[in-house]
Amino acid sequence: MTEALELARQRLLAPAELDERALEQVLHGMLGTAIDYADLYLQYSRSESWVLEDGIVRDGNFAIDQGAGVRAVSGEKTGFAYSDELLRPALEKAAGAARQIARSGATPGALAVRGSGPPAPLYAGDDPLASLPDADKVALLQRLDRHARAIDPCVSQVTASLAAVHEVVLILASDGTFAVDVRPLVRCNVSVIAERGGRRERGSAGGGGRLDYRMFLASDQAMAWAEEAVRAALLNLEAVPAPAGSMPVVLGPGWPGVLLHEAVGHGLEGDFNRKGTSTFSGRVGEQVASKLCTVVDEGCMPNRRGSLTVDDEGTPTGRTVLIENGVLKGYMQDKHNARLMGTAPTGNGRRQSYAHLPMPRMTNTYMLAGEHDPEEILASVDRGLYAVNFGGGQVDITSGKFVFSTTEAYLIENGKVTAPVRGATLIGNGPEVMNRISMVGNDLALDTGIGVCGKDGQSVPVGVGQPTLRVDAVTVGGTAH
């Protein structure tokens, strides 16, 4: 905390000639009898990206973003304003706009800011942008290009990128919260196009986390992703049309956990359940998945892309059991929805930036391992689909319908994995599909750190994971019928 606090003072407060006392005064000025809660969120972020195409790094981008978001809550009402200036007059102006939500009542309530023991940071606070000299970033991208092209002459295009963010946030709230968090995030991506016999296909791979660029050099991790991208593209050159219709589907471990993110995750966010708009609303204690399923959201895993030491409302993250042995246990909450539902926040209050309102969001969402050998799961299927990699997904939380689209999948015939198939969308109903999970593998894996989740126009980094799963029936949207 002390190191983080020092950085927060240096980046956020000192340039604007602010201190904690001044922030408390701004916050205090917002409080009245009709205001239940108010908070200030100050953010300073530096980010960069480097992109290689056609063998050369032809562009790079650097950005500094800073600002403060001010929120006032009165019952179910929220007033919100923000400023890209951190100077006190700008903060006062934003605070004045936010508190208009509840004009009535003007007696300032008591504000007791307490520095309760902050959680130990889940990641180092060092600047990931500075973790490699710029020349080495360029050299790493060039190595990725050469490596991918050397694997197979069919590789016609290679795009590789490196990106890093270093973010400092300070949160001060009328419930006594005072938190700072220094958040690193890095990402590496390789995308290739392979061409053969008039066909062209793409393959992509990558990863990252709340670490620095050196994670890509350790065990030649980045080179392994280049190999993976080439393998996927070459495989898809051989792909046959995907089948159409309802059939058993075996999902591979790791990133296919996007299933959980879409099928149950969004539907268990507190805001939808407070409003009764989710297919899971009012169903705590009910069986919403097969008994083999235990699903958790865990924001406190060290160094992972979806992790946060504290969420964007200053609540320490934790491990929230969403579904235990198939029974719905609870929802993911931010402070606002927790207060209105009479429960505790779970460390899931997140926002894209100071210019966005926080809401309940996932962190790292995954299913615990089961008992089956993955080989045994595949062998159990006569005719079906084995899906090991996915693009994105989407859910309609009200009807429960969700989709996710394969980027690497195979036919299963008589218990054997056979031909690769072209990309297809899988569609199902969250609770129905979860109830059809009949086998859970012993091979739990988390994704490599590539997830971005969108909700109400706000993007945040997330993680997913699962073991190999068998779902007895899912609709597969291919063209072969």
Added chain:
Amino acid sequence: MTLEQERAALEERVGQILAEARQQGADAAEVGVSRSEGLSVSVRRGEVETVEHTRDQGFGISVYLGRRKGSASTSDSSAEAVRATVAKALNIARFTAEDPAAGLADPECMPKGSLPKLDLYHPWDVDVATATELARSCEAAALGVDRRIGNSEGATLSSGRSWRAYGNSHGFVGSEPATRHSLSVSVIAGENSGMQRDYAFTIDRVPDALEVAEVVGRRAGERAVARLGARPVATARVPVLFGHDVSAGLLGHFVAAISGGNLYRRASFLLDALGRQVFPDRVVIEEHPHLPRALGSAAFDGDGVATRGKRLVEGGVLQSYLLSVYSARRLELTTTGNAGGVHNLRISDDGLDFDAMLARLGRGLLVTELMGQGVNGVTGDYSRGAAGFWVEDGAIAHPVQEVTVAGNLAEMFMNLDAIGNDALRPGNIVCGSLLIDGMTVSGS
């Protein structure tokens, strides 16, 4: 400040940033400055839920050292931030490689004389109380459509104004103020596991041109109720009618496929398609960048290049790609003024209204909503989640959900059987419903 004073201040800022770049040693530079402010009020179940005041500003700069490029941006408006951001961009340009295609557009590509009058600026001095009342009326109308509508995700009124200015070291500087106002509502019909949500919206640059709040609300309510009892259909190969809510998205895939960035990366299913038949021979697709008050209008593109109207498709044959300065140089072609995208795309129609399109569909699926990202831009493979209505004998039989529609975009465009005259306006891509033969609908 008057509009002209704002314009002068913004263009002066562009000039200051360019001067800083020159002083720090850039051979050439281009700068984009943006500024916006707005109000957004949401009402749910008759009560105000959120009041958001938005105010954003920032600039981005690209600098060139010979043919090496670096870029940087910031939301910090201080003089120190300008210096630091320019320095960062230059630092990046010292590490990037010589790229023969890099650099500003040729000076003769910039707009000449005064910019066309686009009439995009119609501010609305709407206060929180008025916005609340409009959102409340809209939601009430939606909830009042049917007693089976028991819940709401709320109604939102948003109004905003923005400025965008661009300048480069050729001496060109241009700026355009614009406004955008919208009202949307989303309600839920049914209960428990039978709940269905749908929405409606109206958007325009001119406040008076927005649809009446109650009309928008009733449309959302009617749409939500119409979905009750939706079920999958059996897997079949049938014609699919992409309704006017989703047809513009389908044309969006065409736009991506003829965009320079995807072409030079060989990541398009329409490589080398110039002069080739890509739609049936009666189809015409045009771009009209200078339509007054339109959502997609622009006098110059992201490279500062003057936009111009053109036919992209005539007689079903592809006449032009959509190119920026960079992608054009990579393809050894000339920029088409489309850095940043397309400006007001319009497709011809076959004179059929929605009912006539349903009649022509006969038996098949009407799609009103698409889900997920199952579109492979490299191969054109298309497979997406869908909801809509099953159609028998040219009439709606029952609502459908939990199905996918699949095909290949290149084949789907060639199998375009009819285009309706029922396009939604306004929009950047305006397109009536599209009837496509021979798609695979996968369901139960």
